[in-house]
Amino acid sequence: xxxxxxxxxxxxxxxxxxxxxxxxxxxxxxxxxxxxxxxxxxxxxxxxxxxxxxxxxxxxxxxxxxxxxxxxxxxxxxxxxxxxxxxxxxxxxxxxxxxxxxxxxxxxxxxxxxxxxxxxxxxxxxxxxxxxxxx
Amino acid sequence: xxxxxxxxxxxxxxxxxxxxxxxxxxxxxxxxxxxxxxxxxxxxxxxxxxxxxxxxxxxxxxxxxxxxxxxxxxxxxxxxxxxxxxxxxxxxxxxxxxxxxxxxxxxxxxxxxxxxxxxxxxxxxxxxxxxxxxx
Numbered sequence: 561x562x563x564x565x566x567x568x569x570x571x572x573x574x575x576x577x578x579x580x581x582x583x584x585x586x587x588x589x590x591x592x593x594x595x596x597x598x599x600x601x602x603x604x605x606x607x608x609x610x611x612x613x614x615x616x617x618x619x620x621x622x623x624x625x626x627x628x629x630x631x632x633x634x635x636x637x638x639x640x641x642x643x644x645x646x647x648x649x650x651x652x653x654x655x656x657x658x659x660x661x662x663x664x665x666x667x668x669x670x671x672x673x674x675x676x677x678x679x680x681x682x683x684x685x686x687x688x689x690x691x692x693x694x695x
Numbered sequence: 696x697x698x699x700x701x702x703x704x705x706x707x708x709x710x711x712x713x714x715x716x717x718x719x720x721x722x723x724x725x726x727x728x729x730x731x732x733x734x735x736x737x738x739x740x741x742x743x744x745x746x747x748x749x750x751x752x753x754x755x756x757x758x759x760x761x762x763x764x765x766x767x768x769x770x771x772x773x774x775x776x777x778x779x780x781x782x783x784x785x786x787x788x789x790x791x792x793x794x795x796x797x798x799x800x801x802x803x804x805x806x807x808x809x810x811x812x813x814x815x816x817x818x819x820x821x822x823x824x825x826x827x828x829x830x
Binding site: 572596598600601605649650652656674676 | 811
């Protein structure tokens with residue numbers, strides 16, 4: 561039994577549907593509920609839920625930023641060249657323009673964060689399986 | 696006993712300290728926990744908690760916008776010229792540039808939202824006591 565199973569049913573905000581649009585940039589299953597997608601607002605807001613072991617590829621936000629507000633479960637955030645840092649509900653991550661990074665669930669836990677995103681993402685290679693497995 | 700008393704202890708994110716900086720623009724007591732305040736990011740993110748009956752003055756965001764992600768309790772959002780709409784956990788409000796509005800708690804309930812804000816606020820008159828009391 562994975563930890564924080566309750567997260568899959570949504571934490572305050574709905575977990576949403578299977579994240580098909582970005583599936584090619586994720587390892588494992590994620591779910592996405594758009595919260596704000598408005599042409600007059602220069603950020604998008606989404607609730608992203610990760611099954612245990614799920615994480616996104618390394619990526620960069622160009623001409624923008626990303627803010628992560630962790631709402632449930634246990635996960636990881638890593639910037640290139642730095643150690644991965646554990647995340648739990650209440651943690652906040654600020655990702656600056658041009659910083660290569662990834663985020664996702666712990667191996668044994670569901671995980672959810674709200675993502676506030678500006679700019680254009682550049683999707684890169686998956687997180688190395690062996691490096692992830694050693695977290 | 697007010698409804699949703701648990702909200703005053705923070706919902707996922709800390710309720711923070713008494714919101715002294717903006718007290719002059721609020722009726723009643725609010726609490727503010729800054730979540731993101733970064734010179735490289737063009738939005739600020741804060742967790743705002745309202746005691747029962749607390750609401751902010753009418754205000755406008757110029758050259759920006761405000762997004763409200765309701766995390767707990769029961770409250771209200773109103774745009775000028777429109778009826779007030781009730782808010783509960785999971786609701787999302789998008790406030791466009793230049794729109795005069797207010798938000799706050801219900802008379803009998805604690806209330807909390809995350810606010811994502813860009814631009815410069817213009818603070819205006821308090822919400823009319825009689826109009827609020829009739830909500």
